Amino acid sequence: MLQKTQIIKPDGRYLVFYSFDRPPPALATPEGGPSRGLGSLELRWNPLVEEWVVVASERQERTFLPPSRYCPFCPTRDPSFATEVPAPHYEVVALENRFPSFRPDAPEPAPAASELQTRTAARGVCEVILYSPEHHATLGGLPQAQVRHLLDAWADRYQELGARSDVHYVYIFENRGEEIGVTLTHPHGQIYAFPYLPPRIQRKLTAEAAYHERTGRCLHCDRFADELADGRRLVARRGDMVAFVPFAARFPYEVHILGRAHRPSLAALAGEEREALAAVLRTVLQKYDNLWSLPMPYMLAMHQAPTDGVERPGCHLHIELMPLYRSRGKLKYLAGSETGAGTFINDTLPEEKAEELRWAEPRT
Amino acid sequence: MLQKTQIIKPDGRYLVFYSFDRPPPALATPEGGPSRGLGSLELRWNPLVEEWVVVASERQERTFLPPSRYCPFCPTRDPSFATEVPAPHYEVVALENRFPSFRPDAPEPAPAASELQTRTAARGVCEVILYSPEHHATLGGLPQAQVRHLLDAWADRYQELGARSDVHYVYIFENRGEEIGVTLTHPHGQIYAFPYLPPRIQRKLTAEAAYHERTGRCLHCDRFADELADGRRLVARRGDMVAFVPFAARFPYEVHILGRAHRPSLAALAGEEREALAAVLRTVLQKYDNLWSLPMPYMLAMHQAPTDGVERPGCHLHIELMPLYRSRGKLKYLAGSETGAGTFINDTLPEEKAEELRWAEPRT
Numbered sequence: 001m002l003q004k005t006q007i008i009k010p011d012g013r014y015l016v017f018y019s020f021d022r023p024p025p026a027l028a029t030p031e032g033g034p035s036r037g038l039g040s041l042e043l044r045w046n047p048l049v050e051e052w053v054v055v056a057s058e059r060q061e062r063t064f065l066p067p068s069r070y071c072p073f074c075p076t077r078d079p080s081f082a083t084e085v086p087a088p089h090y091e092v093v094a095l096e097n098r099f100p101s102f103r104p105d106a107p108e109p110a111p112a113a114s115e116l117q118t119r120t121a122a123r124g125v126c127e128v129i130l131y132s133p134e135h136h137a138t139l140g141g142l143p144q145a146q147v148r149h150l151l152d153a154w155a156d157r158y159q160e161l162g163a164r165s166d167v168h169y170v171y172i173f174e175n176r177g178e179e180i181g182v183t184l185t186h187p188h189g190q191i192y193a194f195p196y197l198p199p200r201i202q203r204k205l206t207a208e209a210a211y212h213e214r215t216g217r218c219l220h221c222d223r224f225a226d227e228l229a230d231g232r233r234l235v236a237r238r239g240d241m242v243a244f245v246p247f248a249a250r251f252p253y254e255v256h257i258l259g260r261a262h263r264p265s266l267a268a269l270a271g272e273e274r275e276a277l278a279a280v281l282r283t284v285l286q287k288y289d290n291l292w293s294l295p296m297p298y299m300l301a302m303h304q305a306p307t308d309g310v311e312r313p314g315c316h317l318h319i320e321l322m323p324l325y326r327s328r329g330k331l332k333y334l335a336g337s338e339t340g341a342g343t344f345i346n347d348t349l350p351e352e353k354a355e356e357l358r359w360a361e362p363r364t
Numbered sequence: 365m366l367q368k369t370q371i372i373k374p375d376g377r378y379l380v381f382y383s384f385d386r387p388p389p390a391l392a393t394p395e396g397g398p399s400r401g402l403g404s405l406e407l408r409w410n411p412l413v414e415e416w417v418v419v420a421s422e423r424q425e426r427t428f429l430p431p432s433r434y435c436p437f438c439p440t441r442d443p444s445f446a447t448e449v450p451a452p453h454y455e456v457v458a459l460e461n462r463f464p465s466f467r468p469d470a471p472e473p474a475p476a477a478s479e480l481q482t483r484t485a486a487r488g489v490c491e492v493i494l495y496s497p498e499h500h501a502t503l504g505g506l507p508q509a510q511v512r513h514l515l516d517a518w519a520d521r522y523q524e525l526g527a528r529s530d531v532h533y534v535y536i537f538e539n540r541g542e543e544i545g546v547t548l549t550h551p552h553g554q555i556y557a558f559p560y561l562p563p564r565i566q567r568k569l570t571a572e573a574a575y576h577e578r579t580g581r582c583l584h585c586d587r588f589a590d591e592l593a594d595g596r597r598l599v600a601r602r603g604d605m606v607a608f609v610p611f612a613a614r615f616p617y618e619v620h621i622l623g624r625a626h627r628p629s630l631a632a633l634a635g636e637e638r639e640a641l642a643a644v645l646r647t648v649l650q651k652y653d654n655l656w657s658l659p660m661p662y663m664l665a666m667h668q669a670p671t672d673g674v675e676r677p678g679c680h681l682h683i684e685l686m687p688l689y690r691s692r693g694k695l696k697y698l699a700g701s702e703t704g705a706g707t708f709i710n711d712t713l714p715e716e717k718a719e720e721l722r723w724a725e726p727r728t
């Protein structure tokens with residue numbers, strides 16, 4: 001049974017304990033611990049492509065790969081070193097990011113100096129989600145029950161943050177590995193609760209709506225059927241959840257996870273669907289690490305329906321996994337073509353990468 | 365006076381010598397040298413965001429950081445090692461890429477297995493542009509006259525490639541530094557002659573057209589005036605060419621170079637405008653390397669009018685420079701927010717970065 005316990009830290013940030021198997025931790029009134037960064041934070045409008053850029057200069061000072069003894073995401077086991085979590089144990093924790101890109105109380109910036117210098121307050125919420133109290137754990141290596149608990153916590157964060165009137169899109173993601181710039185190795189993910197629809201999300205929603213308009217069907221329901229019927233790009237399957245390398249993968253080992261049932265969000269998944277999703281996600285992440293017996297750096301992006309109150313029949317929960325390597329020891333770079341022009345070059349055949357992943361057997 | 369000499373290499377690829385100061389090289393009939401890669405090459409349609417992904421599996425085998433003795437982009441000085449360039453000297457060279465993402469003779473792929481597996485031939489041209497015969501030269505360190513020659517060669521490539529009926533967009537760019545995945549260190553850039561308008565280019569054209577429609581003016585002409593009047597983000601100026609950190613920079617040390625005159629392309633620049641552009645470009649690149657007395661890895665993207673025959677009054681030549689570092693020794697990563705959701709987080713203030721660059725004095 002999920003139990004939530006919220007506390008407010010000395011610097012005003014909230015922290016939520018998710019308890020499932022054990023009673024919630026006995027809490028002392030939190031004292032000390034890291035406190036909120038300071039600096040400028042605003043949204044600036046880029047008129048060249050009509051999108052917001054977050055200017056968050058306080059993030060420059062964020063904690064950079066501390067020794068594990070000083071990990072801020074471990075439980076506070078030793079009173080002489082107060083971590084972010086004022087308890088000797090936890091299961092899953094959500095807390096406001098010390099170095100956020102959006103903040104509920106972000107200041108209103110000075111008026112624009114000109115029409116081409118449009119800026120606005122970076123209101124929203126940035127959270128860190130701690131997957132496990134174990135410093136050396138990994139998402140793929142967690143027991144099935146713990147991944148299932150994480151899905152339940154994610155679903156709750158989606159609902160709680162999405163209910164805020166200033167939040168239009170709840171974006172759950174993970175960056176894993178120093179190769180993608182992770183500065184703290186403790187197993188964790190992030191949530192950006194955006195006050196607008198981010199540009200790539202907007203393009204996905206537009207494509208989903210156009211497909212639905214044209215065919216009367218959901219693009220992802222059709223992709224589920226198409227990949228299952230084709231079979232060449234399948235990577236794993238558990239119940240009605242499948243993992244596959246998409247036909248037009250941007251990254252060599254990109255994998256999408258998709259369910260048969262048309263669900264807009266994690267919150268709408270039935271219990272057995274959550275179990276199947278946890279199982280498939282673990283399987284794929286274990287396959288990544290098994291490929292070369294090395295931890296695979298990746299980005300995980302959870303795509304759910306926006307929370308801006310607009311009805312969108314084409315929204316269908318899916319996870320995108322984007323590993324950073326194109327082959328053992330060779331990174332895939334987002335260079336001139338990808339970053340400057342927007343066209344991805346994939347140097348590999350999706351069908352071949354899917355076969356490699358099928359053979360990369362998970363640990364049992 | 366620009367003189368062009370074209371040859372066809374043994375594997376069928378063309379190579380163009382641009383000669384300015386010296387007569388064109390005396391050429392033996394080329395023999396040997398590297399030859400074209402083989403593998404699958406096609407465009408696959410990504411229905412999730414409605415854009416093409418290039419699947420080019422032959423590129424996986426490309427040459428990876430050979431010792432300088434075996435650089436394929438140096439002139440052929442020793443008959444026992446034939447490089448890509450069958451001449452003992454050159455000034456600027458354009459040649460077809462051995463490992464292209466687009467090819468004029470790309471094969472027609474097999475018919476789509478289903479409606480969601482749309483593919484087409486990756487027709488187009490990919491070129492490598494060799495900036496200098498000197499293996500250890502850098503674009504920013506070249507003499508003014510040589511950068512001017514490069515601009516003339518680029519302008520000619522834009523016109524020649526743009527005249528092809530299968531080319532809709534001529535994209536001139538450079539990736540510099542191993543940090544962005546460069547596999548050959550000899551100073552060079554690339555050109556992708558796309559058979560379609562790449563997604564980020566398409567979004568820029570849409571924004572330019574909307575601005576022109578709304579105001580009757582060119583967005584970039586207005587940006588030129590706005591940045592000059594504001595002054596806080598200016599980095600360098602030569603004549604009617606300015607370099608500035610844009611108000612909504614995506615990268616900490618991002619710089620745009622823009623001219624006062626409304627020119628759609630390099631080919632339309634007057635002689636003194638090309639001289640000024642060469643001078644500003646050199647100045648900014650030298651400032652990058654002077655910042656920390658280290659070679660700054662960057663992406664350079666040249667934005668010119670499409671060559672698809674459509675009239676677009678809002679197109680105005682500009683260069684985007686995107687360096688990879690956010691501070692000394694710390695890379696800017698394109699992680700979950702940027703790559704997954706499309707929103708860039710800039711951890712620095714553009715006004716402060718512009719000031720740092722103003723003070724980073726160029727070598728004389």
